[in-house]
Structure formats: C-alpha cells, structure tokens
Amino acid sequence: MKLTIHRGSREIGGSCIELQALDSRILLDFGLPLLDENYQPFDKNSIKSQTTEDLIRLKVLPDIKGLYQHETPLINGILISHSHQDHYGLLSFVNPSTPIHMSKGCKELIRVSHFFGQTACNLQNIVTIEPWTPFQINSFTVTPYLVDHSAFDALAFLIEGDGKRILYSGDFRGHGRKSILFENILKHPPSDIDYLILEGTMIGRDKGELETELDIENEMARLFNKNEKLFFVAFSSQNIDRIVSIYRACLRSDRLFVIDPYTAFILDNLGKFSSSLPQFDWRNIRVFFVPSSHTRQMAEDKNLFKFKSAKINYEEIQRFKNRAVLRDTYLTRKIFANKNDIRGSILIYSMWEGYLADIKPFWDSNGVPIKHVHTSGHAYIKELKKFVDALKPKHIIPNHTLFPEAYRELFPNVMEVEDGQTVTL
Numbered sequence: 001m002k003l004t005i006h007r008g009s010r011e012i013g014g015s016c017i018e019l020q021a022l023d024s025r026i027l028l029d030f031g032l033p034l035l036d037e038n039y040q041p042f043d044k045n046s047i048k049s050q051t052t053e054d055l056i057r058l059k060v061l062p063d064i065k066g067l068y069q070h071e072t073p074l075i076n077g078i079l080i081s082h083s084h085q086d087h088y089g090l091l092s093f094v095n096p097s098t099p100i101h102m103s104k105g106c107k108e109l110i111r112v113s114h115f116f117g118q119t120a121c122n123l124q125n126i127v128t129i130e131p132w133t134p135f136q137i138n139s140f141t142v143t144p145y146l147v148d149h150s151a152f153d154a155l156a157f158l159i160e161g162d163g164k165r166i167l168y169s170g171d172f173r174g175h176g177r178k179s180i181l182f183e184n185i186l187k188h189p190p191s192d193i194d195y196l197i198l199e200g201t202m203i204g205r206d207k208g209e210l211e212t213e214l215d216i217e218n219e220m221a222r223l224f225n226k227n228e229k230l231f232f233v234a235f236s237s238q239n240i241d242r243i244v245s246i247y248r249a250c251l252r253s254d255r256l257f258v259i260d261p262y263t264a265f266i267l268d269n270l271g272k273f274s275s276s277l278p279q280f281d282w283r284n285i286r287v288f289f290v291p292s293s294h295t296r297q298m299a300e301d302k303n304l305f306k307f308k309s310a311k312i313n314y315e316e317i318q319r320f321k322n323r324a325v326l327r328d329t330y331l332t333r334k335i336f337a338n339k340n341d342i343r344g345s346i347l348i349y350s351m352w353e354g355y356l357a358d359i360k361p362f363w364d365s366n367g368v369p370i371k372h373v374h375t376s377g378h379a380y381i382k383e384l385k386k387f388v389d390a391l392k393p394k395h396i397i398p399n400h401t402l403f404p405e406a407y408r409e410l411f412p413n414v415m416e417v418e419d420g421q422t423v424t425l
Contacts (some may be wrong), residue, residue, distance in 0.1 A: 001162040003195075004422040006062035007033070007146035008399045011419075012201050013042075013065070013086030015400055016062055020352050021161035024138035027078045028069075028157065028168045028197070032089025033060065041354075044089065048120075052093055061093060067130040073097050077127075077137040081170030083109035083238065085119060090121040101127045101137070103144070105153025105273050110236055112266055115296050115301075131155065136209055138159065143190075147172040148181045150377025152240045152270060158190050164425050165190070167391065168197045171400065175212040175375065177241040182383070186390040195415070196393035200401030201378035203410070210375045217245040217252075220348065224253035230321050230345040231255075232368075233327040234359065237263040239278060240270065241379070247278040247285070250325055257285050258317060258326045262294040264307050267406055285313035290331045314339075342366050350374050381410065 006016040019026050033042045037059075047055055052068050055061040066074020073095045080088045080102040088110060091100060100123070102110075107126055113119045129135060131146035143158040149171050159166045167190060174182035210216055224231065235242045243263070250257040257278075259267075264280040264287045271277055282289050287310045289295055298304040314335065317324055326332055328347065336342040345418030347363050347370045349356055356370075363370055379387065388396065388411050395415045398404035407414040419421055 001164045001425045002165075002422055003166075003417065003425055004398070005397075005399065005417050005419055006064060007031075007419055008404065009417055009419045009421075010404055011035070012400055015081075015087050015088075016064075016065065017197065017399065019140070019159060019161070021164075022139045024076050024140055024161065025066075025074060025203050026076055026137055026140055026142075026159070027064070028159075029081055029087040029170070030078055030090050030094065031087040032085045034086050037150060039277070044085075050051055055093070061090060062099060067095065067098070068093055068172065069095050071095060076140075079142065079155075079157050079159075079168075080106060081156065082106055082149060082151035083113075084151050084171070085113075088121060088169070089119060094120065096124040099125050099127050099137070101129050101135075101142070101154055103131070103146075103153040103402060104128045105270060106151075106155075108273070109152060109266070112269055113238075115298065117261065118166065125307075129155075143352050145190075146178075146181055147185075148176040148178040149173060150176065150239050150241060152238070153273065155383065158193075164194045166190055166195045166197065166425070167193050167393065169199050169387070169399075170200055171201070171378055173379045174388075175380070176377070176384070177213045177244055179212070182387075186386055187390075189390040193393040194390050195395045195397055196388070196391055197387070197397045197399050198384065198407075198411075199378065200384065200403065200407065201382075202376055202380050203378075203401055203406050204403040207380045208375060210373065211380075213241050213245055213375060216242070216350070216375055217248050217372055220246060220249035221252040223346070223348065223371060223373070224249055224255050224325065227346060228322045231334060231348060232345060233325055233348045233350055234328040234355075235350040237266050237327070239351075240267075243267065243278060244276075246325065246350075247282075250284050255284065255322045256312075256320050258312060258324055259285065260290050260292070260295070260327055260329055260332065261287055261298050261304055261307055262292070263327055264310070265294075265298060265303060268306070280307050280310040286316075286328065288312055288314075288317065288332065290329055290335070292314055292329065292331050328359075340367060346371060347417055348373050364379045385410065 017028040342355040
C-alpha cells in the first residue's frame with residue numbers, strides 16, 4: 001500500500017491524504033486550507049475566479065491525477081470525516097462521477113451550508129455510510145467509527161487493504177458531550193493497527209481553563225444565575241454540542257434561549273437524526289427573526305413559516321431582558337446597539353479565539369465585558385496518549401498538526417511523512 005499526504009503534515013486544515021492499494025485509490029478528506037502561504041486566514045472567495053490548473057499551480061488544489069472535473073476519473077472514492085470545511089471544502093472541484101462517502105449528519109450539514117451560500121459544494125454522487133458498518137471501495141474495506149468532535153456525526157476510518165490496517169483518526173476528542181464514544185474505543189479498540197494517522201491540533205496549544213463540555217455548561221449556568229443581565233453568546237450554529245450546553249445552562253437558570261432562524265433551521269434539520277437536540281418548540285427557546293440574508297432566503301424558500309409559533313420580537317425580548325440569552329450575530333448586536341440597549345449586557349465568547357479580533361472592537365466601544373467560555377473540539381495531549389495506548393499501532397503518522405516533530409517526544413514509532421511525499425506502507 002502507498003500513502004501520500006497531499007496536505008496536512010505540517011498544517012491544521014486543508015486535510016487530504018491518498019491511499020493506493022493494488023488497483024484502488026481513495027482520498028481521506030479533501031479540505032479547504034485554513035491559512036494561506038503567509039499564514040494569514042485563507043480567503044475562500046479568492047478561488048472563485050480561478051481555474052483548476054491555476055489552483056494546482058498555486059498549491060491550493062493538490063496535484064492528484066484523475067480527480068478533477070476535466071479528467072478521466074481515477075479515484076475510486078473519497079471518505080469525508082466530518083462537516084468542517086477544512087475537511088470537505090474543495091469537493092466542488094471533484095469529478096462528479098467520483099463517489100463521496102460520508103455520514104448522514106455530515107451530508108445534511110454540508111447541504112445546509114450550500115443552501116445558505118457558505119460553500120460551493122453542491123453534493124453529487126454521495127454514498128451515506130453507517131458507523132461501525134464495513135463497506136467496500138474496490139480492494140479497500142472501510143469501517144467508520146463515530147467519534148466525539150465538535151462537528152455533528154463525525155467519523156474516524158479503519159481502512160484495510162493489501163494486507164495492511166490503517167486507522168485515520170480524523171478530528172476527535174474525549175471531553176465533549178459524546179465522550180462515551182471515546183471511552184468505548186479505549187475499551188474496545190480495533191486490533192492490529194499497522195499505521196495510525198493521528199491528528200495533533202492541540203499539540204503546542206494550551207487546553208484553556210475549561211476542560212470539558214460539561215465544564216462549559218456549568219460555567220454558563222453559574223454566570224446566568226449570578227448576573228441579572230442580558231447575555232449575548234457568540235458560538236457557531238453548527239457546533240451542536242455547544243448549543244446543547246447553552247440550552248441546558250438556560251434551563252438550569254430559568255433563562256430564555258433566543259436563537260436566530262438559521263440556528264433553528266439547522267437544529268430542525270438535524271432533529272431527524274437525534275431526538276435529543278433542542279428544537280424551536282421546546283421549553284425556554286424562542287426564535288428572533290433577525291433580518292439577515294439567511295432569514296430572507298428561508299422566507300423566499302418557504303422555510304421560515306415553520307418557526308412562526310416560536311417567534312419573539314424585540315419588544316418581547318425587552319420583557320425578558322434580564323433573563324434572556326441571545327445568540328450573537330452581527331445584526332442582532334447592531335439592533336440592540338442602535339436602540340441604545342446593549343450597555344449593561346455581557347458577551348460570552350464561546351468560539352476559537354482567532355475569530356474574536358473581528359468583533360472585539362464593537363463590544364469594547366459599547367463597554368460590554370467579554371467572558372471566555374470555550375473548550376476545544378480536538379483531543380488534548382493526555383487524550384491522544386490514551387488513544388495511542390489503547391490502539392497500540394505499529395507506527396504513528398502525524399497529521400493535522402503544526403508540530404509533527406513533537407510527536408516523537410510523546411509517542412513511540414513515529415513516522416513523519418512530508419506533504420507530497422509518497423511512502424510504501
């Protein structure tokens with residue numbers, strides 16, 4: 001079997017790995033870069049006017065023969081681990097005859113993102129797969145494993161072919177609301193792993209003050225109970241674990257969780273896969289029809305009416321002002337600021353810190369304190385060590401990390417593979 005890391009050996013995001021066995025070739029993820037060559041946030045709009053050839057030359061697209069739309073297809077399948085764009089965001093360039101394998105929840109979230117214009121990936125030739133159910137791609141046997149991650153329905157993959165057993169961890173953690181999945185794989189790990197392709201996002205990073213998703217819920221409940229004030233919370237509407245944590249904290253403090261139609265739409269669409277996800281018609285949830293482009297698109301497509309029974313307007317929020325928790329959006333905060341009604345509130349920032357610089361000046365200018373309440377969607381070093389100890393792989397290949405050289409200090413039998421390098425396993 002041959003392995004090529006097209007991107008990810010010294011980078012977080014833009015993941016793409018190729019495996020070749022006998023007459024079969026598959027890709028593990030096909031993601032959009034998070035950073036450009038100058039280590040600045042990658043501008044995904046910059047690729048819209050570029051040709052495939054230009055993007056290959058610029059090294060935005062990896063040079064993979066038989067992958068792209070203008071070529072005779074030579075890739076037998078693509079495995080997508082989860083619905084973050086740094087793992088799927090370049091799929092729009094793939095030959096539409098190439099099968100793309102992903103979980104049902106991943107497919108739904110990518111579909112939602114395309115509906116709202118957040119990605120150019122209009123999915124075609126999708127094969128939905130079930131956790132722990134093996135399937136074939138030519139000479140490869142693939143078994144998906146459901147993992148704990150900040151993306152809904154995320155997977156790791158066991159790939160067998162040419163006498164080798166490869167485990168691709170994808171992105172995972174052991175401290176989220178689905179930590180039982182991590183514990184189960186520690187208790188019942190797949191055996192005889194020849195190569196573990198292991199993410200290392202948190203290597204070289206501080207895990208922060210709050211370690212688990214339960215810590216997030218507890219801290220938010222403490223803040224909500226302690227302060228008789230209006231709260232804004234900045235979080236990703238696709239971070240479903242975080243939404244559950246916020247909602248549970250609202251229940252514990254008898255607060256009203258006010259979401260926007262976009263968030264309500266996502267929860268409603270994922271509700272078909274899990275009955276435990278908060279919905280717009282549950283207790284202590286209302287929907288503020290903030291006049292965003294997302295809300296307008298939902299109105300045009302007749303999706304908005306469904307949430308009318310849970311609608312709350314600005315005046316009604318005022319009646320609950322000191323008991324309300326609002327999802328922070330650009331227009332929501334501007335509405336309250338324009339009515340001189342934002343001072344005295346508190347912002348809870350519950351996202352990766354890299355996004356804070358864009359919104360901090362607004363909150364600072366309005367005298368609103370910012371409370372950081374966040375935990376990582378990725379495994380801490382101690383969780384990576386537990387994972388390695390349980391699986392006992394013969395070799396570990398660093399991936400999705402800025403510090404591949406640090407693996408040798410943490411794990412045995414590390415095999416570094418550089419981007420573009422092809423190795424025989």
